[in-house]
Amino acid sequence: MRSNFITTILASVLIAGVAGTxxxxxxxxxxxxxxxxxxxxxxxxxxxxxxxxxxxxxxxALNDGKAPFPEFHNVxxxxxxxxxxxKTGIFANGTQIAKELVLVRKKDKDEMNADGSTAExxxxxxxxxxxxxxxxxxxxxxxxxxxxxxxxxFSFGHTLPYAKTAKAFPAESCNNCHEAAAxxxxxxxxxxxxxxxxxx
Amino acid sequence: MRSNFITTILASVLIAGVAGTxxxxxxxxxxxxxxxxxxxxxxxxxxxxxxxxxxxxxxxALNDGKAPFPEFHNVxxxxxxxxxxxKTGIFANGTQIAKELVLVRKKDKDEMNADGSTAExxxxxxxxxxxxxxxxxxxxxxxxxxxxxxxxxFSFGHTLPYAKTAKAFPAESCNNCHEAAAxxxxxxxxxxxxxxxxxx
Numbered sequence: 553m554r555s556n557f558i559t560t561i562l563a564s565v566l567i568a569g570v571a572g573t574x575x576x577x578x579x580x581x582x583x584x585x586x587x588x589x590x591x592x593x594x595x596x597x598x599x600x601x602x603x604x605x606x607x608x609x610x611x612x613a614l615n616d617g618k619a620p621f622p623e624f625h626n627v628x629x630x631x632x633x634x635x636x637x638x639k640t641g642i643f644a645n646g647t648q649i650a651k652e653l654v655l656v657r658k659k660d661k662d663e664m665n666a667d668g669s670t671a672e673x674x675x676x677x678x679x680x681x682x683x684x685x686x687x688x689x690x691x692x693x694x695x696x697x698x699x700x701x702x703x704x705x706f707s708f709g710h711t712l713p714y715a716k717t718a719k720a721f722p723a724e725s726c727n728n729c730h731e732a733a734a735x736x737x738x739x740x741x742x743x744x745x746x747x748x749x750x751x752x
Numbered sequence: 753m754r755s756n757f758i759t760t761i762l763a764s765v766l767i768a769g770v771a772g773t774x775x776x777x778x779x780x781x782x783x784x785x786x787x788x789x790x791x792x793x794x795x796x797x798x799x800x801x802x803x804x805x806x807x808x809x810x811x812x813a814l815n816d817g818k819a820p821f822p823e824f825h826n827v828x829x830x831x832x833x834x835x836x837x838x839k840t841g842i843f844a845n846g847t848q849i850a851k852e853l854v855l856v857r858k859k860d861k862d863e864m865n866a867d868g869s870t871a872e873x874x875x876x877x878x879x880x881x882x883x884x885x886x887x888x889x890x891x892x893x894x895x896x897x898x899x900x901x902x903x904x905x906f907s908f909g910h911t912l913p914y915a916k917t918a919k920a921f922p923a924e925s926c927n928n929c930h931e932a933a934a935x936x937x938x939x940x941x942x943x944x945x946x947x948x949x950x951x952x
Contacts, residue, residue: 604804610875673933675810675819679943733873743879
């Protein structure tokens with residue numbers, strides 16, 4: 553009995569350790585996002601400690617001064633969803649992928665090149681400056697049964713501190729591009745080498 | 753007694769969970785790198801699941817065709833060292849920071865701009881392609897008492913699979929730039945907004 557009792561505690565702690573402080577509800581061990589009663593998603597805790605998968609960069613200077621997503625996109629997958637991806641090569645129901653936008657680091661005008669790059673000791677290029685937005689996509693074919701692939705898209709705004717909750721965008725505002733151009737299940741895996749390398 | 757016993761087990765499990773399968777040796781809970789008997793560092797396990805801190809990009813096309821560090825630099829800090837940083841704003845003895853180099857994703861020549869950028873559905877910019885190198889720096893003022901700040905620098909090479917072990921570079925080959933230009937304790941924190949935001 554005592555040994556069973558301790559085993560149960562250990563298992564619970566290990567699950568809690570993987571999933572953070574939130575209860576794991578999905579049958580396959582994937583931690584799901586939290587939602588308010590009126591269906592808004594809650595901002596994830598500690599998304600910057602999720603598994604980084606890639607950092608596309610669309611500088612404002614190369615996009616007529618106003619990139620659709622300015623400028624670095626730091627993209628992360630929630631760790632339990634990454635574990636599932638590594639095992640199966642599939643984005644499980646419950647998968648959360650966050651995209652934090654980061655402006656290119658500025659210098660004095662006379663040190664900025666026309667393409668937005670600057671010279672640092674490691675070479676000419678682009679370096680991360682200020683955070684400027686947080687977005688999230690959640691795959692849940694039950695909750696979002698109307699959305700293509702079950703993916704819903706959210707933004708916590710473009711000023712810090714970010715909003716604590718977010719409503720889902722209308723499907724067509726995000727998913728059209730994802731459906732047309734994303735390599736796998738509405739996710740741009742072609743830009744995320746960490747995902748490609750981890751796929752079984 | 754029983755409650756103490758269980759508490760001890762729980763604490764051990766939690767520490768093991770944080771540190772992976774390696775024993776935590778540093779007094780302050782920071783997981784140290786592993787070394788061979790002849791002083792080479794062993795390649796870390798799962799560095800892509802460490803805490804991502806920033807992704808400088810120095811495209812070859814903006815660096816006379818040959819950037820010193822081609823091209824994206826995906827930089828990570830080992831999680832227990834990050835926990836220490838969040839508490840103290842200091843890089844603890846034992847801190848490990850990894851830099852994985854990733855080439856810009858190529859397209860057909862007629863779709864590549866002179867600056868190395870390409871157009872994708874999210875805009876014109878740079879997207880991550882193939883992994884091309886792994887480097888590591890370790891702070892250990894006991895093991896590397898001769899090195900400025902106690903930091904030693906290693907490379908696991910530029911072809912995959914990476915080497916399993918690496919010798920330290922001569923101090924001057926890396927640390928001169930770090931000493932001259934890095935914002936805090938030989939680390940380029942000015943390019944790592946995740947570290948700046950987490951600093952107490």
